[in-house]
Amino acid sequence: MLYLLTFGIIFIWTVMLLRKKQLSWHSVITAYVIGVLCSDIFEGLFNLILELYKFPTHLSTNPIYENELGIIFSDFLIFPFTLIIFVHYAAKTKHPWNVILPFAIAFIFLELIFLKLGYLEYRKWSILYSSFFFFAGFRFGAFLAPLITNYVPPIPYRVRLFCFSHTILMWTSAIFAMPLLKMYQFRPGWFQDFMTDCRVGELVTGDILGLLITIFIPVISPKLKPLVFACVTIIGIAIALFSYHRGWLIYHDWNHFLTASRYAASIALIMIYDRWELSYKIEKAQ
Incomplete structure (x- = not known):
């Protein structure tokens, strides 16, 4: 349920931005598909192939299916929709770290909650590794933000x-x-x-x-x-x-x-x- 709750909050946030016409559908789709590809690459390598961590989502009795459901939530829903929200705010500021820091810290805190409640299992992983990827990922997102939201110039x-x-x-x-x-x-x-x-x-x-x-x-x-x-x-x-x-x-x-x-x-x-x-x-x- 924690995965559903997290995605629900992020989805409502995205819908509010769309209803206020803060983002165009071109920007939304571009951010979403870039988020899916990037998440798929890292999740496929670290989770599926190297098995450095797993997602016990408690949504299935089969642990293999549980992990794959966690990947679907993270790769196709939570992280891509978060990128949609993030680029909206990052494109508006001249100081991207003002946006990067709260988003990265929020996700580090969220991961600790998932870990504490048993919705995330570290095998050969650490919160330090996750923190690095959160900061690096949102920094990359801040670079892409004006290209996604304004198309001036657009991403190739x-x-x-x-x-x-x-x-x-x-x-x-x-x-x-x-x-x-x-x-x-x-x-x-x-x-x-x-x-x-x-x-x-x-x-x-x-x-x-x-x-x-x-x-x-x-x-x-x-x-x-x-x-x-x-x-x-x-x-x-x-x-x-x-x-x-x-x-x-x-x-x-x-x-x-x-x-x-x-x-x-x-x-x-x-x-x-x-x-x-x-x-x-x-x-x-x-």
Whole structure:
């Protein structure tokens, strides 16, 4: 419940900023997808692969699923929404440490509460390591803040496009694979822990598609973009079917049609995002 409570407070704070029209939807989405990518990188390395700490969220009877639920809350909800709030305040000040210090100290204090109440378990970790990453992370966020909120100049489009692609593809994986709906799982055999194997397998296959989109979409004419997006969709489906026949993709309540639909829907959302950002760029230039 502590994870739900923390996210609830942060979400209400974000909604209040949006209702007051303090942030544009372009800024919100940019901050969110950058937050997801950065969180995914560090969480995947330190939590899943190196197992330096774990999240006993008390939301499942299976400790492996508990940890993955904690990752979903931290990577996809708490930290990205916090970044949305943070960049709003950091972009308004000429002295970023006035914003960095209270946010970093608040998260250090929050982590100590999680640790004390048993919602966070250190294995080969320390509050000092977390403190370093909080200060470094918010300092990096302060650097990005004016680029995210004002788009003058904007963060390079390839970076935004890759972050958005990563977020969409990983969200569909988090929902339909484990630990939520458990409809399928990747098992490439890279790791003994089945959850780490699944998440890293999804991350690699998803980011291959994200890289292809990032490489080709920004440099081709708008008329050819639907064809390129369709080709990337076919590549994603082909990777999944190949993985299935090699035994690396296991269906539970899943099938080939749902696999194709999953990639088609994800790529369609990325295509809509690309058109949305292009129209915004044209509007800003006028």
